[in-house]
Amino acid sequence: MESLYVIKIGGNIIDDPSLLTSFLQKFAGIKSKKILVHGGGKLATRVADQMGIPQTMSEGRRITDAETLKIVTMVYAGYINKHVVAELQSVHCNAAGFTGADGNSILSHKREKAGIDFGFAGDIDRVNADWIRQLIDNNITPVFAPITHNGMNQLLNTNADTIAQELAKALTPFYKVSLVYSFEKAGVLTDVENETSVIRVLRFGEYKEMKNSRKIFAGMIPKLDNAFTALSKGVYQVIIGQGQNLDLLISGKSGTTILYE
Amino acid sequence: MESLYVIKIGGNIIDDPSLLTSFLQKFAGIKSKKILVHGGGKLATRVADQMGIPQTMSEGRRITDAETLKIVTMVYAGYINKHVVAELQSVHCNAAGFTGADGNSILSHKREKAGIDFGFAGDIDRVNADWIRQLIDNNITPVFAPITHNGMNQLLNTNADTIAQELAKALTPFYKVSLVYSFEKAGVLTDVENETSVIRVLRFGEYKEMKNSRKIFAGMIPKLDNAFTALSKGVYQVIIGQGQNLDLLISGKSGTTILYE
Numbered sequence: 198m199e200s201l202y203v204i205k206i207g208g209n210i211i212d213d214p215s216l217l218t219s220f221l222q223k224f225a226g227i228k229s230k231k232i233l234v235h236g237g238g239k240l241a242t243r244v245a246d247q248m249g250i251p252q253t254m255s256e257g258r259r260i261t262d263a264e265t266l267k268i269v270t271m272v273y274a275g276y277i278n279k280h281v282v283a284e285l286q287s288v289h290c291n292a293a294g295f296t297g298a299d300g301n302s303i304l305s306h307k308r309e310k311a312g313i314d315f316g317f318a319g320d321i322d323r324v325n326a327d328w329i330r331q332l333i334d335n336n337i338t339p340v341f342a343p344i345t346h347n348g349m350n351q352l353l354n355t356n357a358d359t360i361a362q363e364l365a366k367a368l369t370p371f372y373k374v375s376l377v378y379s380f381e382k383a384g385v386l387t388d389v390e391n392e393t394s395v396i397r398v399l400r401f402g403e404y405k406e407m408k409n410s411r412k413i414f415a416g417m418i419p420k421l422d423n424a425f426t427a428l429s430k431g432v433y434q435v436i437i438g439q440g441q442n443l444d445l446l447i448s449g450k451s452g453t454t455i456l457y458e
Numbered sequence: 459m460e461s462l463y464v465i466k467i468g469g470n471i472i473d474d475p476s477l478l479t480s481f482l483q484k485f486a487g488i489k490s491k492k493i494l495v496h497g498g499g500k501l502a503t504r505v506a507d508q509m510g511i512p513q514t515m516s517e518g519r520r521i522t523d524a525e526t527l528k529i530v531t532m533v534y535a536g537y538i539n540k541h542v543v544a545e546l547q548s549v550h551c552n553a554a555g556f557t558g559a560d561g562n563s564i565l566s567h568k569r570e571k572a573g574i575d576f577g578f579a580g581d582i583d584r585v586n587a588d589w590i591r592q593l594i595d596n597n598i599t600p601v602f603a604p605i606t607h608n609g610m611n612q613l614l615n616t617n618a619d620t621i622a623q624e625l626a627k628a629l630t631p632f633y634k635v636s637l638v639y640s641f642e643k644a645g646v647l648t649d650v651e652n653e654t655s656v657i658r659v660l661r662f663g664e665y666k667e668m669k670n671s672r673k674i675f676a677g678m679i680p681k682l683d684n685a686f687t688a689l690s691k692g693v694y695q696v697i698i699g700q701g702q703n704l705d706l707l708i709s710g711k712s713g714t715t716i717l718y719e
Binding site for chain 1: 462505508510532533535536537539540541543544546547548552553554555556557559560561562582584589592597598605607609611612613615715
């Protein structure tokens with residue numbers, strides 16, 4: 198099967214134009230088929246401040262109320278997505294930007310739980326793998342903004358890590374899928390204070406052991422649990438590390454490569 | 459050849475949610491293949507005001523300076539485009555939203571003329587008809603925001619009427635293309651004060667005569683000249699009239715149908 202890389206970048210790259218340019222050049226250089234998923238970054242907060250729209254917080258989390266949804270749709274699907282696409286086009290990567298509403302590509306429902314206000318946050322139900330496959334096979338590189346829809350005229354703010362994971366899983370019948378999470382740290386660390394303590398390869402057996410003996414930083418556990426779930430659903434490998442070294446990350450020379458066995 | 463409708467809606471529909479809903483329902487009901495092109499509307503001005511960004515005017519025209527380009531990218535390609543797509547999806551029209559940067563679909567260059575500052579305004583050079591055709595033939599309904607790019611990492615604010623016309627012309631080798639301009643008036647009027655004075659069918663010979671004898675409202679002449687240019691390049695018909703009556707417009711029961719001969 199042909200290789201497909203599903204690569205997620207977070208705010209630390211989005212917010213730094215020179216880091217973003219260097220990342221996008223390396224991304225464009227990947228010869229395999231690929232999908233980019235981007236998060237939000239600080240611009241949405243800045244635009245909300247400039248527009249005088251107060252941010253609602255609940256238990257330390259920002260709530261996507263109606264006004265915030267409007268802003269994240271403008272900033273994520275408009276500003277960030279189209280700037281990333283235009284920059285990729287300029288380095289000869291035929292990118293096209295999407296939300297989950299476009300081509301009905303990612304359907305979600307509004308997160309609801311009695312007594313808790315999550316605002317317009319979406320949990321993913323279904324990925325339209327057929328259409329995404331058509332795009333990829335027509336040599337388009339899809340670039341997803343972290344916005345999905347419920348099919349009933351409601352856009353929903355959706356976690357970019359989850360979008361990357363659901364895209365990766367949905368495309369495993371057609372490609373040998375590598376899921377790459379670019380984040381601030383050099384990889385999965387045994388010592389969170391020491392960037393050189395990167396675990397190069399992490400397999401499920403070792404992970405369970407390290408988790409039991411608390412040798413893994415607690416903050417990484419949800420990410421790693423998700424990674425192993427993706428692997429159990431047919432994703433070939435999950436790579437976690439610094440996006441600015443994307444070429445080294447893809448080739449296994451930096452970051453942590455996570456394998457099922 | 460199969461029919462294709464390229465339909466442009468302007469600010470009067472974009473700015474009125476109930477008008478927009480009724481328009482989109484009628485648009486979704488068109489059985490033929492179709493493309494929607496939308497303009498801007500007043501939201502960009504409102505967002506600029508809210509963000510405290512002054513609008514630069516030159517000879518009565520708003521100039522797209524760098525800050526304004528940022529806002530129109532957010533509002534046109536983000537907010538408006540994704541809301542239109544989500545609403546079309548909810549009425550079972552498989553829409554996907556694009557700027558000219560997406561899939562390199564519309565290439566333009568920055569308008570330059572010695573001594574005149576046009577800001578980041580784009581004049582179209584080329585439409586990537588192959589990709590748009592692939593989308594349409596995969597039963598996608600493309601929805602274009604009035605933003606294009608120059609291929610060198612510069613997004614450009616671009617007139618929506620022109621985008622519609624260039625798309626229509628570029629797709630004539632593959633479809634029998636109807637170009638529909640939805641605007642405020644009931645159609646081309648012989649008396650601008652009288653909405654019942656709609657010219658039902660306008661052919662080039664009659665138009666030349668009416669233009670010479672000044673029987674056509676001067677404000678319509680650029681639009682009509684463009685319409686006849688499109689027809690001379692192979693577009694089958696141009697229809698001008700009120701978008702809220704899209705079904706009547708498409709069937710020739712309202713508005714003005716413009717034909718070459």
